[in-house]
Amino acid sequence: MSKKQVGILGENVLVPTHVGVIMDGNGRWAKKRALPRKFGHREGAKTFRTIARHAKAIGISYITFYAFSTENWKRPKDEVDAIMDLFEKYLDEVRDFMDENIRVRFVGDRTMLKPVLQEKMKKVEEDSKDFDSMTLVLAINYGGRDEIAHAVRSIAQDVADGKIGADRINESLIQSRLYTEEIPDVDLIIRPSGEQRLSNFLIWQAAYAEYYFTNILWPDFSKKDLEKAVLTFSERNRRFGGI
Ligand code: IPE
Ligand code: IPE
Ligand code: MG
Secondary structure, three states, X not given: OOOOOOOOOOOOOOOOOEEEEEOOOHHHHHHHOOOOHHHHHHHHHHHHHHHHHHHHHHOOOEEEEEEEEOOHHHOOHHHHXXXXXXXXXXXXXXXXXXXXXXXXXXXXXXXXXXXXXXHHHHHHHHHHOOOOOEEEEEEXXXXXXXXXXXXXXXXXXXXXXXXXXXXXXXXXXXXXOOOOOOOOOOOEEEEOOOOOOOOOOOOOOOOOOEEEEOOXXXXXXXXXXXXXXXXXXXXXXXXXXXX
């Protein structure tokens, strides 16, 4: 659900509570400049920092950035390694966000990540858990189908152990077992780079999301582009099945 937030866009703008961003187009950005793809990822990481801070200024309460999908392991090993190295740097820098009272969370299957990364992720989450200006969520090794399978496995185990009856399984129980647990449904999904698809991002949580697509490649995505997406959202008429 969206609530009225007064950020820099003023009080007449309905700011989405939760925004999802598919950070796409890094490879094409680099290709256009005849640079190796990893340079695009490096530039994309800079954009991430700018946009995360601007989201807070706008008054967005939750923002989830799709950084690496469960399908991205299909890429050449040197590209995957370069992205993983960037995360390690991201993680050190994410600590700066804590000075701004921002809570940091990660979603995705982290068991496949390097132990050092997992430890850093855990530490950042613990150290920032009480911050409340905004929740910044990073989706790393995240896949919506993987998330649902994980939730179903955990519920099935409880049923098998006799802890809950199968008749107790409903939407809110499933929701409570997702990686996003207490994070509200996503209101607005932004995808740059010209692609118009979810690519397995927040498929459960996006049931009633609005979409904003732009041809701009992620490294070129600016604060103004984020404002444009929010202003477009503010004009949409969401009915949630009603009239
Ligand atoms: C998004 O940019 C970053 C990741 C998926 C990690 P891409 O690397 O997909 O960039 P394009 O789509 O090839 O331009
Ligand atoms: C989606 O981008 C995943 C992330 C941005 C992390 P992809 O580049 O992997 O998506 P497809 O393959 O074009 O659908
Ligand atoms: Mg892509």
